[in-house]
Amino acid sequence: MSPSPEGMTSNRPYLLRALYQWIADNQMTPHVLVDAGIEGVRVPDHVIKKGKVVLNIATAATEHLLLDDDRISFNARFAGKPFQISVPMSAVIAIYARENGQGMMFAKDDSSPPPVDGSDTPSPRSHLKVVK
Numbered sequence: 001m002s003p004s005p006e007g008m009t010s011n012r013p014y015l016l017r018a019l020y021q022w023i024a025d026n027q028m029t030p031h032v033l034v035d036a037g038i039e040g041v042r043v044p045d046h047v048i049k050k051g052k053v054v055l056n057i058a059t060a061a062t063e064h065l066l067l068d069d070d071r072i073s074f075n076a077r078f079a080g081k082p083f084q085i086s087v088p089m090s091a092v093i094a095i096y097a098r099e100n101g102q103g104m105m106f107a108k109d110d111s112s113p114p115p116v117d118g119s120d121t122p123s124p125r126s127h128l129k130v131v132k
Contacts, residue, residue, distance in 0.1 A: 009069070010089065010090075012089050012090075012092065012106050013067065013068070013069045013070075013089050015104065015106070016032075016067060016072075016089070016092060016095050016106075017067050019095045019103055019104055020057065020067060020095060023095070023096075023097045023102070023103065024058070024059070026097070028097035028098065028099050028100065028102075029056060029058045029061075029097060029098040029099060030056075030057050030058055030095060030096075030097065030098075030103075031054050031055065031056055031057065031095070031096055031097070031098050032054070032055050032057055032072065032087070032092050032093075032094065032095050033052060033053075033054055033092070033093040033094040033095075033096075034052060034053050034054075034055060034087050034091050034092055034093060035051065035052060035091045035093055036048045036051055036052055036053050036091075037051050038088060038090060038091035039088070040071070040086065040087075040088040040091070041053075041086070041087055041088065041091050042084065042085060042086040042087075043055070043083075043085055043087070044078045044081075044083050046078070046079075047078060052093070055076075055085065055087070056076075056098070057072065057074065061076060062074035062075065062076050062085075063075040063076065068089075069089070070088065070089055071086055071087055071088050071089055072085070072086075072087045072089070072092065073085060073086045073087070092106060093105060093106060094106060101132065102131075102132075103131065104131055105131060
């Protein structure tokens, strides 16, 4: 993962790993919502609905799960057939617990923070969203 011009890498993989651990520690089932239209997403075509796919990334549902800085990858079975899943971090829209929906949605582009030098007028509303 390369740093943005401001020298910071995306916080998405760090937040995703933390939320994954939090969901698992609470004996819930972590799921990720993925934009299947992003280049590099490798999932079975039949699981894509309206350009998106929900993947169960619980330990019991995956084999060789890797939550890397650049991508999520694992082996899983779909309709009894093995498949190697690969999802770039930029394609992850959200992570949440299946049982209660607790989790987090990610901004479309979180690679660079808003300017702090005063060159742009800040929006009167926060960019943060309430996740229930």
